[in-house]
Amino acid sequence: MAAGIFIHNADAYLECRLLIAHPSRPRILTVRQANAWALPALTPLEQHPAAVRHLNDAVFRLFGLNTFTRRMMSENPGNSGYEAIHRFYELEVIGELAKQRIERTAWAGRTVLGEMVFDPSSDKEEIESWINEYESEEPSDTSDASRPPWSLSGWYEIASSWMRRQSTGTDSTGKSIPDQHWTDEQMTILSAPSEFGITVMTSEGEHDALDPSEWSERHGWETPELIIKDDARHWSLYRTRNRATDS
Structure with missing residues (x-):
């Protein structure tokens, strides 16, 4: 090996x-x-x-x-x-x-x-x-209904660009490549550090939205505050911070 x-x-x-x-x-x-x-x-x-x-x-x-x-x-x-x-x-x-x-x-x-x-x-x-x-695959086909959109070619470039454009002021992210924490059939989660703390982007499938407190707790974040949402593409941008730990 x-x-x-x-x-x-x-x-x-x-x-x-x-x-x-x-x-x-x-x-x-x-x-x-x-x-x-x-x-x-x-x-x-x-x-x-x-x-x-x-x-x-x-x-x-x-x-x-x-x-x-x-x-x-x-x-x-x-x-x-x-x-x-x-x-x-x-x-x-x-x-x-x-x-x-x-x-x-x-x-x-x-x-x-x-x-x-x-x-x-x-x-x-x-x-x-x-x-x-x-x-x-058809070169121009990025709408395969059998797979979540984030699993298809070209999704990441468009989504990460949207994340950077929408992150302004204290939520602005200086990191060009966000960290990816999670991906499954239901959602994917990206994050980048900001002046406020952490800016998080989620993309979800066409189902009932998951409670942000559920996925934020898993990653050690405070309950996120919604900044902006793109309903057509099921994209959401949040601000949060790392959860304080007892010393």
């Missing part, structure tokens, strides 16, 4: 395996191991499937890439406790690729995939499935 790429834990019950998509081509980042290729993977400290900040943080730390986690694609159960559960996540590279070459990695597309040996083999199956899905 490539040192520093795979965070190994012999007793791990769960592995997060990452399909990091090339920003402009149907290719996935793969890591060279001793005798095979593999997806970047880690054993998470946070095991809730929708908690994704640690995934983006790990990718930046290991590869120097800023990413947005679009969705959890699938979950493969382990074998009677002898094999870890594999969760496969799709991540989008934000901005341009790092200029330096990332050692012991390759962007794998359909033309080279057949020549590559993967361990585990399920990594190759997930990449093939992703490429098939990518090639079947």
